[in-house]
Amino acid sequence: MPLITVLRQNVSGRAAAQHERLIRFVAQRAREDGNTFNWSTRISTGSEGRVVGFVSGVDGFAALAGREDADAMIRRLYGEGDGNAILESLGEAVTSTSYTVLSPREDLSGQVVQLDNPPPLLMVTRLRPTPSGGLGCEELIRKVIEAAAKVDEDRRYNVLTPAVGELGTYTVVQGVTDPAQLDSQAQLPELLAEAYGAAEGQKIFAEGTACIQEAQSELSVLREDLSNLS
Numbered sequence: 001m002p003l004i005t006v007l008r009q010n011v012s013g014r015a016a017a018q019h020e021r022l023i024r025f026v027a028q029r030a031r032e033d034g035n036t037f038n039w040s041t042r043i044s045t046g047s048e049g050r051v052v053g054f055v056s057g058v059d060g061f062a063a064l065a066g067r068e069d070a071d072a073m074i075r076r077l078y079g080e081g082d083g084n085a086i087l088e089s090l091g092e093a094v095t096s097t098s099y100t101v102l103s104p105r106e107d108l109s110g111q112v113v114q115l116d117n118p119p120p121l122l123m124v125t126r127l128r129p130t131p132s133g134g135l136g137c138e139e140l141i142r143k144v145i146e147a148a149a150k151v152d153e154d155r156r157y158n159v160l161t162p163a164v165g166e167l168g169t170y171t172v173v174q175g176v177t178d179p180a181q182l183d184s185q186a187q188l189p190e191l192l193a194e195a196y197g198a199a200e201g202q203k204i205f206a207e208g209t210a211c212i213q214e215a216q217s218e219l220s221v222l223r224e225d226l227s228n229l230s
Contacts, residue, residue: 003064003163004102004113007054015093016050022090023052023226029077030228036073040118041226044218053220057115061163064101100165108141108159116230118222119175123182125217127170133211137170140208144188147195155185176219 011019023041030036039056058064068076075083104113129137141159148155158173176182186194192201 001060002104002113003058003060004104004115004160005056005058005064006100006102007070008098008100009052009054009094010096011050011052011093012095013050019052019090019093020226022086022093026074026077026086027226027228030073033077036077036228037067038115038228038230040115040229041223042118042122042220043223043226044124044220051218052226055115055118057113098165101163102160102165102171103163105159105161105170108138109145109157111156111158113158113160113173114175118229119177120222121176121179122220122222123174123176123217124220125172125174125215127172127212128166128214129168129170129211130213133213134168136208136211140204140211141170141172143192143196143204143208147191147201150195151191153185153191154181 009019027041037056037058039054042053042055044051044053054070058067071083071087074086077083078086106112127137127141141157145157145159148157155174158175160171160173161167162169162171185191189201189205192204195201196204
């Protein structure tokens with residue numbers, strides 16, 4: 001089963017330049033090494049402040065368990081002494097960290113996650129359903145994806161759910177190649193109304209959002225200089 005790991009670090013504003021410099025240093029060494037797992041680095045700025053996310057794919061839990069972790073990678077690339085110094089400096093810049101292992105839900109999106117050629121921008125929406133709202137949340141996701149295809153909009157989604165992390169939540173990811181795409185896209189109520197008619201679209205939106213306890217969106221920017229892409 002393919003999995004996607006996401007390490008998110010909230011970075012202190014005063015230490016952002018230091019954190020970025022060190023990540024660039026590590027990424028360059030990893031690219032030169034050629035024996036290090038691939039990852040993409042994305043930066044988001046929103047209600048949580050500056051968030052740096054490290055996204056990587058793996059073939060399954062067995063492969064994940066056998067993969068070198070980030071701390072071990074840095075110590076191997078730089079040696080124990082310098083590696084520990086880099087890790088200490090990175091830790092000083094980070095205010096909080098979260099780690100999630102996500103499973104792609106191709107049954108919801110019909111799209112295969114592209115990790116080897118990630119888009120420059122991602123609109124990421126995290127949904128937490130009400131205690132009994134999981135199926136209703138999934139139905140809303142399906143209807144939105146179907147509506148976008150029905151009216152020939154250029155937005156395409158990937159849907160992921162945690163295998164490790166906050167279970168029962170949904171991460172909906174829209175790849176964006178040009179920010180102008182977002183300017184031209186209809187809001188969800190209007191998209192559903194255009195695809196299904198005003199009354200049915202309003203009903204789908206009302207019933208779906210009633211099943212959602214919390215929704216958060218962010219726009220993340222790919223930083224190839226901080227990444228180790230294949």
